[in-house]
Amino acid sequence: SQQGEEDPQALSIQEGENATMNCSYKTSINNLQWYRQNSGRGLVHLILIRSNEREKHSGRLRVTLDTSKKSSSLLITASRAADTASYFCAPEGGSYIPTFGRGTSLIVHP
Amino acid sequence: DSGVTQTPKHLITATGQRVTLRCSPRSGDLSVYWYQQSLDQGLQFLIQYYNGEERAKGNILERFSAQQFPDLHSELNLSSLELGDSALYFCASSGDGKETQYFGPGTRLLVL
Numbered sequence A: 001s002q003q004g005e006e007d008p009q010a011l012s013i014q015e016g017e018n019a020t021m022n023c024s025y026k027t028s029i030n031n032l033q034w035y036r037q038n039s040g041r042g043l044v045h046l047i048l049i050r051s052n053e054r055e056k057h058s059g060r061l062r063v064t065l066d067t068s069k070k071s072s073s074l075l076i077t078a079s080r081a082a083d084t085a086s087y088f089c090a091p092e093g094g095s096y097i098p099t100f101g102r103g104t105s106l107i108v109h110p
Numbered sequence B: 001d002s003g004v005t006q007t008p009k010h011l012i013t014a015t016g017q018r019v020t021l022r023c024s025p026r027s028g029d030l031s032v033y034w035y036q037q038s039l040d041q042g043l044q045f046l047i048q049y050y051n052g053e054e055r056a057k058g059n060i061l062e063r064f065s066a067q068q069f070p071d072l073h074s075e076l077n078l079s080s081l082e083l084g085d086s087a088l089y090f091c092a093s094s095g096d097g098k099e100t101q102y103f104g105p106g107t108r109l110l111v112l
Helices: none
Strands: A005-007 A010-014 A019-024 A031-037 A043-050 A055-058 A061-066 A071-076 A085-092 A104-109 B005-007 B010-013 B019-024 B031-038 B042-050 B053-057 B064-068 B074-078 B087-094 B107-111
Touching: A005 A085, A010 A019, A019 A085, A019 A104, A031 A061, A031 A071, A043 A055, A043 A061, A043 A071, A071 A085, B005 B087, B010 B019, B019 B087, B019 B107, B031 B074, B042 B064, B042 B074, B074 B087
Parallel strands: A010 A104, B010 B107
Antiparallel strands: A005 A019, A019 A071, A031 A043, A031 A085, A055 A061, A061 A071, A085 A104, B005 B019, B019 B074, B031 B042, B031 B087, B042 B053, B064 B074, B087 B107
């Protein structure tokens, strides 16, 4: 299916450390998006990376995409307690509808 | 603030009842999406509308229906509610249906 699968399911780190989350998917995509969700709140869009792009940066965020391996990664550098949230990847196929996995739950300890 | 608004924020109702959730997209966005998020199913795509017309359908139950009005706001109608329908319901909007989706804050539905 198009659904992204994030790994790890949960990640616990100290403030200042880097956090890396991985995403795998099964079919070809047009775009892949990363979202953040604070507990019980709406999803916040982080980065959209297109299938012909390999890397994208936004502030402390770095997203890579390897279409040959059908995988993506999200790196958060110099993490802060405020980064504590669930992170979702959402591959988009021909319909351009993001399909979400279960997410990675990130806890950043002050 | 994404610019997408949803009402109500919380809804508590009983099994068998019918409720309507409302969504106003970001100014200028033509496409509206509905998602359901529950603990056991995760975040599931329900349905997409584009400029008033249904464009794509996901895992939407027959008891659920949606529409998008000429002013582009959308409503999701849930009927014959069951306990398992308790979830967070999100609306999202995008410009032409191929761009980034922006999510609203959600409506938390509790069916007792």
